[in-house]
Amino acid sequence: MLMRDTPLGDRAFSLPIALSAFSYKKGQEIYGEGEPARYIYQVRHGAVRRYKLLSDGRRQIGAFHLVGDIFGLENSDAHHLTAEAVVATEVVLIQRESLEALAGTDAPVYRKLLDMTTRNLQHAENHMLLLGRKSATEKIAAFLLEMDERLTKAGIMALPMGRRDIADYLGVAHETVTRMLSILRDEGVLDFIGNTQREIVIRDRQWLASRDQPN
Amino acid sequence: MLMRDTPLGDRAFSLPIALSAFSYKKGQEIYGEGEPARYIYQVRHGAVRRYKLLSDGRRQIGAFHLVGDIFGLENSDAHHLTAEAVVATEVVLIQRESLEALAGTDAPVYRKLLDMTTRNLQHAENHMLLLGRKSATEKIAAFLLEMDERLTKAGIMALPMGRRDIADYLGVAHETVTRMLSILRDEGVLDFIGNTQREIVIRDRQWLASRDQPN
DNA sequence: CGGGGGCTTGAGGCCACTCAACGATAGTGG
DNA sequence: CCACTATCGTTGAGTGGCCTCAAGCCCCCG
Numbered sequence: 001m002l003m004r005d006t007p008l009g010d011r012a013f014s015l016p017i018a019l020s021a022f023s024y025k026k027g028q029e030i031y032g033e034g035e036p037a038r039y040i041y042q043v044r045h046g047a048v049r050r051y052k053l054l055s056d057g058r059r060q061i062g063a064f065h066l067v068g069d070i071f072g073l074e075n076s077d078a079h080h081l082t083a084e085a086v087v088a089t090e091v092v093l094i095q096r097e098s099l100e101a102l103a104g105t106d107a108p109v110y111r112k113l114l115d116m117t118t119r120n121l122q123h124a125e126n127h128m129l130l131l132g133r134k135s136a137t138e139k140i141a142a143f144l145l146e147m148d149e150r151l152t153k154a155g156i157m158a159l160p161m162g163r164r165d166i167a168d169y170l171g172v173a174h175e176t177v178t179r180m181l182s183i184l185r186d187e188g189v190l191d192f193i194g195n196t197q198r199e200i201v202i203r204d205r206q207w208l209a210s211r212d213q214p215n
Numbered sequence: 216m217l218m219r220d221t222p223l224g225d226r227a228f229s230l231p232i233a234l235s236a237f238s239y240k241k242g243q244e245i246y247g248e249g250e251p252a253r254y255i256y257q258v259r260h261g262a263v264r265r266y267k268l269l270s271d272g273r274r275q276i277g278a279f280h281l282v283g284d285i286f287g288l289e290n291s292d293a294h295h296l297t298a299e300a301v302v303a304t305e306v307v308l309i310q311r312e313s314l315e316a317l318a319g320t321d322a323p324v325y326r327k328l329l330d331m332t333t334r335n336l337q338h339a340e341n342h343m344l345l346l347g348r349k350s351a352t353e354k355i356a357a358f359l360l361e362m363d364e365r366l367t368k369a370g371i372m373a374l375p376m377g378r379r380d381i382a383d384y385l386g387v388a389h390e391t392v393t394r395m396l397s398i399l400r401d402e403g404v405l406d407f408i409g410n411t412q413r414e415i416v417i418r419d420r421q422w423l424a425s426r427d428q429p430n
Numbered sequence: 431c432g433g434g435g436g437c438t439t440g441a442g443g444c445c446a447c448t449c450a451a452c453g454a455t456a457g458t459g460g
Numbered sequence: 461c462c463a464c465t466a467t468c469g470t471t472g473a474g475t476g477g478c479c480t481c482a483a484g485c486c487c488c489c490g
Contacts, residue, residue, distance in 0.1 A: 052344045055428045060344040075333040080340055110325030117332050118290040124339035125295055129267045129275040131346035132386025136446065163469065171347025173447055178470055195455075197469060213270045351478065377436060388479055393438055410487070412437060 019094045024085035030072075033082045037074040039093040043067050046089025047160035050081040051168065060131075061169040063123060064161065066150055073116055087160045131171045139170040140180040141211035144190070148202055159198040234309045239300035245287075248297045252289040254308040258282050261304025262375035265296040266383065275346075276384040278338060279376065281365055288331055302375045346386045354385040355395040356426035359405070363417055374413040 021044065024030055030041070033052065041048075048065040062081055065071040072093075074080060102109055130142055143166060148157050159166075167174040181197075184190050189207050193199040202208065236259065239245055245256065248267065256263075263280040277296055280286045287308075289295060317324055345357055358381060363372050374381075382389040396412075399405050404422050408414040417423065 052340065054344070054348060058348040060347040062340050062343055075329050080337055105322065107320065107322045107325055110322055110329060114290055114325060114329045114332060117329060117336060121332060121336045121339060122291075122295055124336060124343060125267065125277050127343055128277050128339060128346055129269070131343055132275040132383075133269060133273040162467090168347075174468090175448085175470080176446060179446090182470075197454095378438095379436080389436090390438080390480085391478060394478095397438075 019092050021090060021092050023088070023090045026085060026087050028085050030083040030085060030091070031079050033080065034078050036077060037072065037079050038096055039072060040070060040096060040099065041072040041083075041091045041093050042070045044090040044092055047086040048083055048089060048091075049086050049161065049165055049169075050083045052081050059168045060171065061165060062127070063120070064165075064169065066160075070116060073113065073120075075113065075117060086165065136170075136172050136176050136180055138211050139172060140177065140184070141208045143170055144184075144200070144202065145205075145208050145212055148205075152202075155201060156193060157200045157202070159200065162198070234307050236305060236307050238303070238305045241300060241302050243300050245298040245300060245306070246294050248295065249293050251292060252287065252294050253311055254287060255285060255311060255314065256287040256298075256306045256308050257285045259305040259307055262301040263298055263304060263306075264301050264376065264380055264384075265298045267296050274383045275386065276380060277342070278335070279380075279384065281375075285331060288328065288335075290328065290332060301380065351385075351387050351391050351395055353426050354387060355392065355399070356423045358385055359415070359417065360420075360423050360427055363420075367417075370416060371408060372415045372417070374415065377413070 024046075030048065031037075043065050045067060047067075048069075048071060049061050050063050050065070050071060051059050051061040053059050063071070064086070072079065072083060099109070099113075130139055134142065144157075147159060151157060151159075161169075163174045163177045167177045170177070181190070185192060187207075189202070189204045191201045191203060193201055239261075245263065246252075258280050260282060262282075263284075263286060264276050265278050265280070265286060266274050266276040268274050278286070279301070287294065287298060314324070314328075345354055349357065359372075362374060366372060366374075376384075378389045378392045382392045385392070396405070400407060402422075404417070404419045406416045406418060408416055
């Protein structure tokens with residue numbers, strides 16, 4: 001059990017905490033909804049989806065977590081959503097109890113946890129607006145802009161997730177995702193690169209933004 | 216400026232904090248999205264809706280707050296949603312800065328804030344599943360069960376909000392809310408009491424629960 | 431008593447869904 | 461290394477659930 005700086009990227013966490021790494025294959029479950037929340041996680045490589053299921057299999061993905069993101073911070077005994085690796089993924093994990101022990105005496109640690117939870121809440125609030133009130137086109141535009149911000153390198157956005165995942169994130173059918181992306185390609189808003197259909201270049205960010213008006 | 220126990224219902228807050236009361240008329244704005252978050256609020260009488268708007272007027276209500284509920288706790292400089300009184304409403308409010316000053320030295324206060332924020336996040340996560348993946352019927356069933364739990368007294372649920380608010384909470388048209396409620400009345404699942412259409416008695420909770428299956 | 435907003439109901443239409451078929455891709459095992 | 465197969469992605473056809481538009485009713489409230 002190593003003692004070193006945490007990977008949480010903030011002075012508040014530059015304290016000795018036990019941590020270790022773990023790898024998951026594509027599609028593998030990291031934890032299930034309702035399971036005891038023993039660790040919190042940070043993505044080192046790969047990507048993670050967190051979702052809820054209905055009994056008949058309908059799925060709503062609440063968030064994707066990409067390299068550097070922290071997830072699994074529930075502040076309660078059990079996980080609220082299931083977490084799975086979207087692709088082969090490596091995470092580092094921190095025992096929740098060691099964090100709690102630390103936080104019990106240290107307000108700044110709680111402040112940091114509170115900030116992270118608040119950011120999750122803000123994302124969820126924005127996503128409720130998307131799910132409840134936006135058209136399929138607007139959902140796709142918002143998704144592209146979000147992912148563009150989070151993982152575009154050198155002008156190319158390499159999506160780790162497939163159409164099905166995108167669909168379950170946006171609350172539409174997977175065919176709808178395909179259709180909308182095809183339309184945007186035909187209209188010159190974006191282009192596909194390579195023969196996997198997951199590498200995208202945005203040609204007309206203006207157009208996307210015009211479909212994703214806030215307030 | 217009075218000094219007394221806070222109304223937040225927990226030992227962690229039984230500390231001297233400045234607070235005061237304020238009243239809002241039906242439909243009046245309590246704070247707007249983007250405004251500085253100076254206070255946190257607790258509902259004394261009435262009900263509050265918090266929502267986001269799109270530029271063309273489409274609205275998504277993220278949550279209703281009933282008597283006893285705390286809202287406006289943003290943990291950041293600005294409010295993320297707009298808050299309005301659904302009916303004539305009285306709130307008590309606490310200066311955020313006095314809370315922050317207190318919390319700065321006191322981990323238990325942060326722990327309490329974290330717990331409240333986590334509950335908001337859980338509600339949002341459940342609501343994303345509802346908005347993205349449930350049918351109109353399932354949405355209405357879930358809404359009735361939620362409100363039944365939160366505000367039924369003596370077997371009667373007196374909804375403070377109208378059909379429009381319910382619709383914008385569930386991500387459907389207000390006519391759809393009316394239609395579904397009419398169907399449920401015709402099928403004997405519920406009854407309307409009085410001549411306002413906002414007092415409801417649930418006759419067949421089983422049926423509703425069967426439409427609101429978790430996992 | 432008059433006006434206005436909330437609620438209901440009907441008619442018709444459309445957006446996104448389901449179902450289906452096929453091509454392309456990547457992973458698997460011989 | 462290559463054939464095989466499962467999965468993913470695309471596209472079309474047709475349907476249907478919910479939306480929009482519209483009209484009428486009922487309650488409140490002024």
